[in-house]
Amino acid sequence: MAIDWRNYKPLLIPGIPNLHKIEVFEKNGGYEQLKKTLKSLTPEAVVNEVKAANIRGRGGAGFNAGLKWSFMPKPDGGPRYIAANGDESEPGTFKDRKIFEYNPHLFIEGAIIAGFAMHITAVYVYIRGEYKSWIDMMQKAIDDAYAKGYLGKNILGSGFDLDMYVHSGAGAYICGEESSLMESLEGKRGYPRVKPPFPAQKGLWGRPTTINNIETLANVPLVIKNGADWYKSIGAPTHPGPVLYGISGHVNRPGVYEYPTGMSIMELINDVCGGMRGGKKVKAVIPGGSSTPPLRGDQLEGVCMDADSLRTAGSMMGTAGMIVMDEDTDMVDALWRISHFYHHESCGQCTPCRDGTGFLEKTLIKIRDGEGEMRDLDLLLDLCTQMEGRTICALADAAAWPVRYTVTRFREDFEKRVKNTVFALA
Amino acid sequence: MPEIFIDNIRYEFEGKPLVLQFMLDNGLDHPFFCYHPSLSIPANCRQCYVEAGTPVWNRETNDYELNESGDRVIRFFPKLMTACSLEATDGMVIKTHRTSELVKRAHKDTLEFILVNHPLDCPICDQAGECPLQIQTYKYGPEGSRFEHKKVHKPKRIKLGPRVILDAERCINCTRCVRFTEEISKTHQLTIISRGDKNYPAVAPGTEFDDPYSLNTVDICPVGALTSADFRFKARVWEMNQTPGIDVTNGTGCNIDVWTRDNLVLRITPRYNAAVNDHWMPDFGREDIRRMNENRISKPELSLDGDRIKSSWNNAEITLWEKLKEFSPSEMLFAGSAFSSVEDNFVLKKHAKRIGAEKVYFTPFIKQGSGDGFLIDEDQYPNTQGCRLLGLKELSPADFKAKVSDSAVKLLVMLEDDLIGRGVLNTADLEGKFVVYMGSNHNATSAAATLVVPIANSVEQSCSFVNVKGRIQRTTAAKETIYTNRKLNLEMSVGRLDRYGTKFDNWVTDRNRIDCIPAWEYLERVAAQDDANFGYVSTRAIMAEIASTNARFTGVDYDRLDEEPGIPLISAEEVKTA
Amino acid sequence: MEMTYEFSKEDLAEIEKIKAKYPDKKSPVMPVLWLAQEKFGHVEPEVQQLVARTLDLPAAHVYGVVSFYTQYYGKKMGKYVLDVCTTTSCQLCGGYEILHYIEDKLGIKAGETTKDGLFSIQSVECLGACGYAPMMQITNGVYCNHLTKEKVDTIIDGLRAGRMPEFESIPMPQHLDESTNKIG
Incomplete structure (x- = not known):
């Protein structure tokens, strides 16, 4: 199915100058969906509509946001929270900062609607500490929303109260994992929590909590405005809606683009991004952030950016942060760097991740430096098996997948490297 | 079901x-x-x-x-x-x-992952032999290593506090120690620092791990990352004997294991008892090994014309026997002790009664405000409740001092209690009296006594104590005296060295066996001069008699004490009013 | 020279505002560490203790938090900390070349500080500017994108003269009017 992307008008971040200013946002229909929600919708109706729209989480896991909302228990009068995940630390991902910069109020409006739907008392917007400039922008937008009565007590006379706070991270990839994010919000080392209990039962400060990605929440006003059916008609049927593609690497025009889901990867590279730098061939594409398995250039024909198509191709949608590598790329070096990242970012709580990420990296350094042997390739795959699914959170998987799929899909690069060594083949 | x-x-x-x-x-x-x-x-x-x-x-x-x-x-x-x-x-x-x-x-x-960054220095590690990582690697681990790279290096020999040393390379980041300070001792002194495979436990810079329960982290550390500053490099665990005992440094009565080698107590660790101390004990209870090993009274001593001379046991027995004849009961004062066992206090009381003394007195050792609501009680002695239940007459320190210093008292017979050292009495109070002190260690009171009788302490005999909550618990002999032998006393544990070591190798000597007997035995031997002894052969027999004559001890016997986590003698309400 | 660290009345008022955002006393530790680092330039142990005292938290907890998050400076850094991103997209687009260029230019290695205390260099993990590689962040603040050797020279000369580069707004390419290169 081809998407008429050339005629697509961005919905999450329309090209309207100064849209980040609340007056401009209001002038362009901003906060109308909040008003509509508070005036004429019940919380259940909002949850059902969002569930029907099938907004699949844009943070990587791709879970139906409305369904997630429906896991929240009945209100008991105590506090309930949304933690909005703007940690955005997966290498290749740089999209939420566009929302903070160009359309923060769409996210705020979506978060307030979500808050209304789940009887939330406070929204904590967790933004990675490195995004200091964007944290300031977000804080300004929240302050403006308070000033206009969209946040605080008795929002727009509805009787609904909601607070929204920005919490700055301080440099830890793991805090993008939802339970680690909650630990960090609670002022602790970002160690992921054992589940169960799930956040909906026992989240922030032991209270029911839903964690949604920034972009996910920004989709909510679109659904409220146009309905679930309209939303589902955008992009890939099983993974619908607009999505922010962050494209980086060896393309001519890298950047963040908003198009429907289901865009063809080759079209994104060749047409949207103006092709490969220097007219080179595509060697590899990491479709959704560094933890998603890389696809070979010759595997890309007909592969689209949605969960189903990517699963069939042998990868995942992740954060839609696409990293494109050209034919000159040294895959051993590239994989080492990815492994270095996960080794550096492992929180150190679970054994297989704490010591496995280091084992992977050190083995890759050995191969990179020409000291590897054939058996090291098998060792790498074995170590992946020993890490996958064996830890509290998915960081070990995120570290293992790129290794497993780079080594298997680009095996000749690795074999070439080890064969050149002075060590005999095992 | x-x-x-x-x-x-x-x-x-x-x-x-x-x-x-x-x-x-x-x-x-x-x-x-x-x-x-x-x-x-x-x-x-x-x-x-x-x-x-x-x-x-x-x-x-x-x-x-x-x-x-x-x-x-x-x-x-x-x-x-x-x-x-x-x-x-x-x-x-x-x-x-x-x-x-x-x-x-x-x-x-x-x-395999745990071991890639573990130093594998088991031969010089204190934990070897009782190391979960070692034993589980043996049972479940990989046969070899595929890790051909440099291990992560971390600080070693870090003094976290006065009693605990950290080897961060051995740490496997289980976080038990951190959780202990957060959840049990609640001092929050430890944290894990850094991230990933650089993680290790630490205290905040400029602070020290002086948690009064710090050594429990050494016990629960599943590797040799945390070791005891005191016990470090003292012994291989398989050389030691492990014997159940009771902490006598406090009224809580923590259950302990007494670890000995060649009749020296090398360490004390807590023994699980859900009703008393769970898995824990305070650090100072472990320091009691010094009292058990050092500064011991060995062989009776007598002050004669201002000289302190060693005495034979025969002489020590006859001397007291003569003094008991010399004075009338009204001139004698018998002092029991909340530091001594139920059995010793019982036998003292029974002999005092035989002689005609109306009462046996004791004064508790309470440090007001020193309790922490956890395992450290204000009561500094292990058997205050036991003395009460045995019907000893309790006096305040001041009343006790008045009683003792009364010039009518000519003979004072005391069970182990450093009354001078803890400020109840001073030397002057004892002047002009014949003072018989039955004790294990030299102290200010023994120095002031006329006749000093060396007695076996709580790790040299089986004996029982009633803790502050009214629970009776017993010890087992862990250390031989020169009169006991672990191969004959079937209750004593026999370790590898006891079985195979000889006097001619480096380990087994007689040096650490003290010339002492239990206080009750001494009292029996004194009475035996008149054939007036009661014929006790063991504390087990004494406890049987206590149980059959004192309603509060009904049903208590040594076998039950071994099978149950101690036996509560009085209810919580009674404890409050006691 | 022993330095004592204190929060001013204004800081304490700000800390009260931070505390009001959270339902318990542990949670404000990260924003208060940020506040302290902005004020003192680092969060060395003495500052950690100040934060612990101020928030009535165990000092060990604060230490554990500081050492977990890479942006907190547990020891003093140069006035300008050049965090050069070298993770995948930046690696692909010359991040290491930029890092090494800066290392050579300043005569120090990543992880070191120049003798005059002006610059520290760090090779850091993905900063979320993958499309604008290679790039770096200066002292936890502004992002400098699309780095070239020339651009690095300009930035470092500017910093030496006390000029912090300005924030670069990078619009989404599809919003740019091809003729004006502006949004709309």
Whole structure:
């Protein structure tokens, strides 16, 4: 199915100058969906509509946001929270900062609607500490929303109260994992929590909590405005809606683009991004952030950016942060760097991740430096098996997948490297 | 009753047990590191993996779904589960390493990862021989290493505090120590610092780990990362004998293990008793090894014309016997002691009565405000309640001093209690009196006594104590005196060195055997001069008599004390009014 | 020279505002560490203790938090900390060349500080500017994108003269009017 992307008008971040200013946002229909929600919708109706729209989480896991909302228990009068995940630390991902910069109020409006739907008392917007400039922008937008009565007590006379706070991270990839994010919000080392209990039962400060990605929440006003059916008609049927593609690497025009889901990867590279730098061939594409398995250039024909198509191709949608590598790329070096990242970012709580990420990296350094042997390739795959699914959170998987799929899909690069060594083949 | 199938064997369970704990309770060996029954469950070591499944419920038939062969259909969790954090549910099916290759492999995998950054310096590690990592590697670990790289280097020999030393390279990041300071001692002095494989436990810069319970972290450390500054490099654990005992440094009566080698107590560790001290004990209780080993009175001593001379036992016995003849009961004062055992106090009281003394006095040693509401009680002595229940006359320190210093008192017979050292009496109070002091250690009171009788302490004999909550508990002899022999006293533990060591090798000597006897035995021997002894042969027999003559001790006997976690003699309400 | 660290009345008022955002006393530790680092330039142990005292938290907890998050400076850093991103997209687009260029230019290695205390260099993990590689962040603040050797020279000369580069707003390419290169 081809998407008429050339005629697509961005919905999450329309090209309207100064849209980040609340007056401009209001002038362009901003906060109308909040008003509509508070005036004429019940919380259940909002949850059902969002569930029907099938907004699949844009943070990587791709879970139906409305369904997630429906896991929240009945209100008991105590506090309930949304933690909005703007940690955005997966290498290749740089999209939420566009929302903070160009359309923060769409996210705020979506978060307030979500808050209304789940009887939330406070929204904590967790933004990675490195995004200091964007944290300031977000804080300004929240302050403006308070000033206009969209946040605080008795929002727009509805009787609904909601607070929204920005919490700055301080440099830890793991805090993008939802339970680690909650630990960090609670002022602790970002160690992921054992589940169960799930956040909906026992989240922030032991209270029911839903964690949604920034972009996910920004989709909510679109659904409220146009309905679930309209939303589902955008992009890939099983993974619908607009999505922010962050494209980086060896393309001519890298950047963040908003198009429907289901865009063809080759079209994104060749047409949207103006092709490969220097007219080179595509060697590899990491479709959704560094933890998603890389696809070979010759595997890309007909592969689209949605969960189903990517699963069939042998990868995942992740954060839609696409990293494109050209034919000159040294895959051993590239994989080492990815492994270095996960080794550096492992929180150190679970054994297989704490010591496995280091084992992977050190083995890759050995191969990179020409000291590897054939058996090291098998060792790498074995170590992946020993890490996958064996830890509290998915960081070990995120570290293992790129290794497993780079080594298997680009095996000749690795074999070439080890064969050149002075060590005999095992 | 709900059931669970572990490796195809059916078990019944009550409540909501955790699978790991349930397996351990049922004697099923299973590897784990971070789990501790008294701490929160982080499930971080990832060692205790099992395959777990639950039966599928068919709503239509309202029964379990069955397959063609009539067995329940089991839906297994897609991933391996950590048994420590997995709650048993009715019908659950568990596969361990015994029946699952996947689990077996996972146990090996985790151990391989743990070991890549572990120094493997077992030959010089204090933990060797009692190291969960060592034993589990032996049982479940990989045969060799595939790790050909540099290990992560971290600080070694870090003095975290006065009593605890850290070797960060050995640490496997189980976080038990951190959780202990957060959840049990609540000093919050430890944290894990850094991230990933650079992680290790630390105190905040400029602070020290002086938690009064700090040494418990050494006990629960599953590797040799935390070691005791005191015990470090003192012994290989397999050379020592481990004997159950009671902490006598405080009224709580923590249950302990006394570790000896060649009749020296080398360390004390807490012994689990849910009703008293759980798995823990305060650090100062462990320092009691000094009192047990050092500054001991060995052989009786007598002050004669201003000289202190060593005396024979015969002379020590006859001397007191003569003094008991010389003075009338009204000129004598018998002082029991809340530091001494139930048996010693009982026998003292019984002989005093035989002689005609109306009462045996004692004065408790309470440090007001020194309790912490946890395991450190204000009561500095182990047997205050025991003295009360035996009917000794309790006096305040001031009244006790008045009583003793009364010039009418000519003979003072005292059980071990450093009354001068703890400020109840001063030397002048004892002037002009014949003072018989039965004690284990030299102190200010023994120095002021006329006749000093060396007695066996709580690790040199079996004896019992009643703690502040009215629970009676007993010790077992851990250390030989020159009159006892662990090969003849069948209750004493016999270790490897005792079995195979000889006087001619480096380890087994007679040097550390003290010339002392139990106080009750001394009193019996004194009475035997008149054939007026009661014929006690052991504290076990004495306790049998106490139990049959004192209603508060009904039903107490040594066998029961061994089988039960001590026996409560008085109720909580009674403790309050006592 | 022993330095004592204190929060001013204004800081304490700000800390009260931070505390009001959270329902318990542990949670404000990260924003208060940020506040302290902005004020003192680092969060060395003495500052950690100040934060612990101010928030009535165990000093060990604060230390554990500081050491977990890479942006907190547990020891003093140069006035300008050049965090050069070298993770995948930046690696592909010359992040290491930029890092090494800066190392050579300043005569120090990543992880070190120049003798004059002006610059520290760090090779850091993905900063979320993958499309604008290679790039760096200066002292936890402004992002400098699309780095070239020339651009690095300009930035470092500017910093030496006390000029912090300005924030670069990078619009989404599809919003740019091809003729004006502006949004709309």
